[in-house]
Amino acid sequence: MTTKEQRLASLQRAHFNLFQIPATDVIIDLLTDSGTGAMSSEQWAGIMRGDESYAGATSYYRFLDQLEKLTGMRNILPTHQGRASERLLVEVLIGSPADGNGMIVPNNAHFDTTRANIEHSGAEAIDLLTDEGARSETIAPFKGDLDVAKLVRLLNERADDVPFVMVTVTCNSNGGQPVSLANLKQVREICDAYGKLLFLDACRFAENAWFIKTREPGQASKSVPRIVREMFDLADGATISAKKDGLVNIGGVLLIRDDAKFASASNLLILTEGFVTYGGLAGRDLEAMAIGFEEVMHEDYLRYRIRSTEYLGEKLTEGGIAIVQPPGGHAVYIDASALLPHIPPHEFPGQALACALYEQGGIRTCEIGSVMMGEHAVMQLVRLAIPRRTYTQSHIDYVIEVALEVKQFADTLKGFRIVEEPEALRHFTAKFEPL
Ligand SMILES: Cc1ncc(COP(=O)(O)O)c(C=O)c1O
Numbered sequence: 001m002t003t004k005e006q007r008l009a010s011l012q013r014a015h016f017n018l019f020q021i022p023a024t025d026v027i028i029d030l031l032t033d034s035g036t037g038a039m040s041s042e043q044w045a046g047i048m049r050g051d052e053s054y055a056g057a058t059s060y061y062r063f064l065d066q067l068e069k070l071t072g073m074r075n076i077l078p079t080h081q082g083r084a085s086e087r088l089l090v091e092v093l094i095g096s097p098a099d100g101n102g103m104i105v106p107n108n109a110h111f112d113t114t115r116a117n118i119e120h121s122g123a124e125a126i127d128l129l130t131d132e133g134a135r136s137e138t139i140a141p142f143k144g145d146l147d148v149a150k151l152v153r154l155l156n157e158r159a160d161d162v163p164f165v166m167v168t169v170t171c172n173s174n175g176g177q178p179v180s181l182a183n184l185k186q187v188r189e190i191c192d193a194y195g196k197l198l199f200l201d202a203c204r205f206a207e208n209a210w211f212i213k214t215r216e217p218g219q220a221s222k223s224v225p226r227i228v229r230e231m232f233d234l235a236d237g238a239t240i241s242a243k244k245d246g247l248v249n250i251g252g253v254l255l256i257r258d259d260a261k262f263a264s265a266s267n268l269l270i271l272t273e274g275f276v277t278y279g280g281l282a283g284r285d286l287e288a289m290a291i292g293f294e295e296v297m298h299e300d301y302l303r304y305r306i307r308s309t310e311y312l313g314e315k316l317t318e319g320g321i322a323i324v325q326p327p328g329g330h331a332v333y334i335d336a337s338a339l340l341p342h343i344p345p346h347e348f349p350g351q352a353l354a355c356a357l358y359e360q361g362g363i364r365t366c367e368i369g370s371v372m373m374g375e376h377a378v379m380q381l382v383r384l385a386i387p388r389r390t391y392t393q394s395h396i397d398y399v400i401e402v403a404l405e406v407k408q409f410a411d412t413l414k415g416f417r418i419v420e421e422p423e424a425l426r427h428f429t430a431k432f433e434p435l
Pocket of ligand 1: 034081082083084111113114168170171172201203241242243252
């Protein structure tokens with residue numbers, strides 16, 4: 001526990017950047033759902049069994065079997081996390097920095113690391129959400145869908161400049177919103193018509209499958225593994241951060257169906273991450289991933305997971321705090337512009353709200369707006385990401401109380417300006433000053 005005075009001092013030491021605050025100064029940590037979940041007893045038992053052989057460890061084969069069962073793909077590489085998979089994919093499909101000049105990679109909405117890796121190659125990362133997906137207050141079942149009309153228009157104009165198409169399931173950048181199977185099928189058909197590869201950013205594939213099962217007409221009777229398989233069957237490959245639906249603290253996966261491209265990725269993996277049977281991880285990490293990728297598809301787990309996020313969203317909405325509707329799978333996103341209409345986007349209303357939640361109650365959240373996305377920000381959001389299998393309802397009730405307290409004095413909050421920032425991914429290290 002900390003006092004408000006201690007938290008203000010901590011904020012000042014961190015130059016009002018919540019990534020710079022020591023975890024000991026945080027009471028409830030909703031900064032991210034990435035790698036922050038609790039592993040199960042089975043996973044910890046797996047950690048004990050980890051085979052640390054450099055090549056061909058039994059833990060690697062368990063990982064491989066599980067990923068093959070899950071995705072139906074045979075070309076599978078372990079990596080240390082999602083962005084390592086993204087980096088390899090971009091280098092294989094686009095090339096080294098500057099090779100991507102003039103190219104475009106469309107996505108429903110790129111996550112920040114995906115965008116940064118694509119832009120690092122010189123290519124442009126374009127978001128093609130539907131208009132509905134970009135509006136926070138609209139309630140619709142699949143606001144993560146990629147706008148197929150926009151994709152067709154883009155391909156009609158510049159097909160030669162598009163090395164591949166991506167779809168992010170669920171779509172973190174617009175509120176953890178799911179993508180329907182029908183939309184994935186349409187995107188696949190368009191990619192086939194234009195001869196384009198389709199890759200999934202599949203970090204939250206199981207949460208997406210649960211939404212398909214519970215929201216998409218005709219899908220309720222299918223099992224989660226079957227829906228997951230149908231999603232992957234539509235893709236030419238995928239990048240996965242296992243820190244989400246792999247239920248582990250570190251790990252990632254890269255899948256590429258094409259044998260020649262997979263061979264190139266394997267060579268690059270050896271160059272930068274490690275041999276192909278461990279990919280920058282320990283054998284025990286592969287063991288934990290093999291188990292996590294199976295446990296995440298248990299329906300009782302998914303029902304509890306999605307319902308507890310929904311509970312937080314419902315209570316905030318009842319208290320008059322506007323959120324991206326409906327609540328996403330892994331997080332609830334508060335619409336900071338709606339709560340702080342007096343702070344314009346260039347004064348970072350999301351940063352102001354995130355700092356206020358921390359100062360008031362020691363709750364660490366994450367700005368997803370103009371600080372993180374720069375001019376690409378479509379909304380000014382504060383994400384309350386829920387770590388998996390970690391917090392109880394009473395923790396979440398405390399979060400709700402603090403958010404409602406902040407709402408009482410929201411009109412007195414001030415914006416921020418950035419006084420120092422790096423070239424890319426500025427939200428991790430930028431320094432802020434209150435206005
Ligand atoms: C949709 C999405 N893609 C990619 C990543 C990157 O994964 P990692 O943090 O493991 O590099 C994340 C992480 O939050 C994500 O949410």
